[in-house]
Amino acid sequence: MPVSEFYAGEPPLKYSFMDDYSEGAHPQILDSLLRNNRTQQTSYGKDDFCEQARKSIRQHLGCSESEVSIHFVPSGTSANLISISSCLRPFEAVIAVDSGHIVSKEAGAIEATGHKIIQVPAVNGKMTPETLEKGFRQNQFAPHMAKPRLVYISNASEIGTVYTKSELCQISETCRKLGLLLFMDGARIGAALSSHKNDMAWRDIVDFTDIFWIGGTKLGALLGEAIVIKNTQIAQDFIYHLKQHGALLAKGRVIGIQFLELFGSNLFLELGSHANAMALRISTLLTELGFMLSAETETNQVFVKLPLALVDHLQSRFHFYIWEETGDGHAVVRFVTSWATEAMQVDKLNAYIKQGLVLM
Structure with missing residues (x-):
């Protein structure tokens, strides 16, 4: 289902990769x-x-x-x-x-x-x-x-x-x-x-x-x-x-x-497969860009170490957790995808990551 159908009016100014329970229900x-x-x-x-x-x-x-x-x-x-x-x-x-x-x-x-x-x-x-x-x-x-x-x-x-x-x-x-x-x-x-x-x-x-x-x-x-x-x-x-x-x-x-x-x-596992696939798209880009994953992306959670400047850039458009501040100008952040995450949302995140690297 298109993300626009989940919201009354315009889609949100920020998309959430905070967790897998920010939406209502299937x-x-x-x-x-x-x-x-x-x-x-x-x-x-x-x-x-x-x-x-x-x-x-x-x-x-x-x-x-x-x-x-x-x-x-x-x-x-x-x-x-x-x-x-x-x-x-x-x-x-x-x-x-x-x-x-x-x-x-x-x-x-x-x-x-x-x-x-x-x-x-x-x-x-x-x-x-x-x-x-x-x-x-x-x-x-x-x-x-x-x-x-x-x-x-x-x-x-x-x-x-x-x-x-x-x-x-x-x-x-x-x-x-x-x-x-x-x-x-x-x-x-x-x-x-x-x-x-x-x-x-x-x-x-x-x-x-x-x-x-x-x-x-x-x-x-x-x-x-x-x-x-x-x-x-x-x-x-x-x-x-x-x-x-x-x-x-x-x-x-x-x-x-x-x-x-x-x-x-088989809806339960189909939804799990979708969430996992969306997370893998994020982690694939991050590894291609040379970032270090804190753990291999095996399910719908992506843990990655990013420069704080890039974290600030991403926070202007997306919700996600800062999992750990490492004290070296970086932080481990967590992106979580859900049954409702769309490829469009992932593509926007990936594009904004690339944009942030250009601006840094």
């Missing part, structure tokens, strides 16, 4: 919400839309109803804190990489539930079996230290890199060896599974993890995430955790309708 989702607006249904996720969405998701996962339970929540932070806290006893802890989203981007949500986060070094944004096991071994002074029980990873990672099947398999095997649960944050799982670097299927994620979630907010939905639980002990009474944390919506249908649209066909 038109197909909005249309379904409107068409079903007056349909009367039961509440709290027991409606027909949620049930059909669960069925469609299970078909994509390659799972039966008895293998996984699926619950819908309104946000990524709620998905993380409820999933993690439901798995742990009061004295148990989470192991996560130091760049992990739960470490610095959720206002201490996990710690607020009473659980310590044990940080280990990230390698290209990801957990490795070696760093995982070292973090586990360093926290065995029982009963004086919080007991490691769950491993948190995200796919894609905080810097947009993806886990290979072999990497995830090794982490899963390490968790089993150490008696740990494995939880995957899937805020950008659609981008990860659509990546040119991905070699995993949905079923692999089910097999290798105990619990994970599928992010709709960052891939075409107005809001909403789907928590998928394979571990039967975690699944038991999970709905009480949702209710106690205010995430069991009376109008659960609102999320169910959206996931039914995303998974009733």
